[in-house]
Amino acid sequence: MMPLNDDLVVDPLTAFASLPEWLAACMMPDRVEEALRRHVPEIADGQVRLLSCVPQRLRAKGTRWLARYRLRVDPGRDGGDGDVVLVGNLWPPSAELPDMGATADRPGVGELADHPVATDAPFGTSGWSCWLPELRLALHVELADEALPAVPSLVEPDLAARLIESVLLDAGHGEVRVASCAPDVVRYKPGSRCTVVARMTYAEEHADRGLPDPVVLKTHQGDKGNTAWQAMRALWDTELSDGKVVTLAEPLAYRPRERILVQGPVPGEQTLKELARTAIADGSDRALGRLRDELARTAVALAALHGCGATYGRTATFDEELAEVDEVIARLAQSVPELRPAARPLLTRMRQNAGAMPDDPAVCVHHDFRPAQVLLDKGAIGFIDFDGSCMAEPALDLGRFRAKLRDIGISVLAASGQPMAGTPLSDNLALLDDLCEGFLAAYQDHAAVSRDRVLLWETCDLLTAMLHAWTKVRLARIGPRLTVLTHQLRSARFGDLTSAGE
Numbered sequence: 001m002m003p004l005n006d007d008l009v010v011d012p013l014t015a016f017a018s019l020p021e022w023l024a025a026c027m028m029p030d031r032v033e034e035a036l037r038r039h040v041p042e043i044a045d046g047q048v049r050l051l052s053c054v055p056q057r058l059r060a061k062g063t064r065w066l067a068r069y070r071l072r073v074d075p076g077r078d079g080g081d082g083d084v085v086l087v088g089n090l091w092p093p094s095a096e097l098p099d100m101g102a103t104a105d106r107p108g109v110g111e112l113a114d115h116p117v118a119t120d121a122p123f124g125t126s127g128w129s130c131w132l133p134e135l136r137l138a139l140h141v142e143l144a145d146e147a148l149p150a151v152p153s154l155v156e157p158d159l160a161a162r163l164i165e166s167v168l169l170d171a172g173h174g175e176v177r178v179a180s181c182a183p184d185v186v187r188y189k190p191g192s193r194c195t196v197v198a199r200m201t202y203a204e205e206h207a208d209r210g211l212p213d214p215v216v217l218k219t220h221q222g223d224k225g226n227t228a229w230q231a232m233r234a235l236w237d238t239e240l241s242d243g244k245v246v247t248l249a250e251p252l253a254y255r256p257r258e259r260i261l262v263q264g265p266v267p268g269e270q271t272l273k274e275l276a277r278t279a280i281a282d283g284s285d286r287a288l289g290r291l292r293d294e295l296a297r298t299a300v301a302l303a304a305l306h307g308c309g310a311t312y313g314r315t316a317t318f319d320e321e322l323a324e325v326d327e328v329i330a331r332l333a334q335s336v337p338e339l340r341p342a343a344r345p346l347l348t349r350m351r352q353n354a355g356a357m358p359d360d361p362a363v364c365v366h367h368d369f370r371p372a373q374v375l376l377d378k379g380a381i382g383f384i385d386f387d388g389s390c391m392a393e394p395a396l397d398l399g400r401f402r403a404k405l406r407d408i409g410i411s412v413l414a415a416s417g418q419p420m421a422g423t424p425l426s427d428n429l430a431l432l433d434d435l436c437e438g439f440l441a442a443y444q445d446h447a448a449v450s451r452d453r454v455l456l457w458e459t460c461d462l463l464t465a466m467l468h469a470w471t472k473v474r475l476a477r478i479g480p481r482l483t484v485l486t487h488q489l490r491s492a493r494f495g496d497l498t499s500a501g502e
Helices: 007-016 019-029 031-041 109-113 151-155 159-175 225-237 272-282 285-306 318-331 338-355 394-418 422-444 451-471 475-491
Strands: 049-061 065-072 082-090 129-132 137-141 178-189 193-201 215-218 249-256 260-263 362-364 374-375 382-384 390-392
Touching: 007 082, 007 382, 007 451, 019 031, 019 049, 019 065, 031 049, 031 129, 049 318, 049 451, 065 129, 065 137, 065 272, 082 382, 109 451, 129 362, 137 374, 151 159, 151 178, 151 215, 159 178, 159 193, 159 215, 159 260, 193 249, 225 249, 249 374, 272 285, 272 318, 272 374, 272 394, 285 382, 285 394, 338 451, 394 422, 394 451, 422 451, 422 475, 451 475
Parallel strands: none
Antiparallel strands: 049 065, 065 082, 082 137, 129 137, 178 193, 193 215, 215 260, 249 260, 362 390, 374 382
């Protein structure tokens, strides 16, 4: 087995230590606000007051970066304030701008933004656009989330109530009359997914029927909702539905035309992610003891999930995962070419090690298993968010979970104000090592898994997390994620306790 702590593998990764200035600037609110005040006439002359600018997204796509900003504005004479969402493209210095057919006052913004524009459209209305040359940023107004057209029907109480009545009837709960419905958006990623928790009040005659409350409504871009539906139905048909080991949501319906997934609730006082943050920040024996207990319960529940016998969907492999990582690096390298050779030694070494160790047998896996997907409720464990579910070796879930636990822990240190060096750093990393090993040991008490395969998936996911800090321009996360990845490469030892638990 080839070691990962080779200087030829680790040292080149310093190329990822900081973002180029042209990229970081577009996630700095003051820089974007300054450019908007300079180039938007209605803001420059005071017709519209710009109250705030929140960068929501900046993601790599080919030679461009997709941008999204939410502005809080005071429209002036009409009074009040409101939100304006701007989306568009950032063009890196290495990219040649298209022939824009520029005019003196508006340099072909429509072609830059991939969006039709009206040169005389007022600020904030359909067709309005702008070009911020110092940031190489082309923006236009987004009036609705075109990737998630079902969102309005999930957040409007009457529409949501009628949907839930229909779903409960089709799901075998009989005719139901909803007296009131209070939808609450608990998670929204523009262009990707929206989760709504609807608190229900049913008609008095239904009080003793045990109808679900709340009801969870989700919509996804693409086919993820259908993936979750198929996985949830397969799991519900196993003994896991009794809730003795792990609580799962009852799958109620999937409406493919609208891409709406409807499910019952999973009780939870807090997520395991929230507990991990508070316990690691607290650092006391009591707080960390509770975290270790919940990690052990989670491991037992995960072993039960893997062993339940459900089958569904595609089969994911480590080779496919590495190919996806390579594609992300290639996308980044179109803007920052030096990143590709910096990552190549690690990718090569992981590919060599993967070929030298056999995969464990495929089981039904969660695929996106992280502490945020684990709900804690009075000693019970619940799992949520099965929209990536597939068949794969169990090391995928275990490695991904451990990688995210490390990410949570290093983020706690980064936010604490303590130095990311010396004793605070070494103590933090040692604690995370201990927590991760305890989680794996608890799993191995109930199911067999190759420790080497877990380390392989974990290392790959730590690399992916660092790459996502780049592709999503998370300025505060790049340093901590590079630190924890480097620690993993320096300390991971393949060949120790392989297949422990068998």
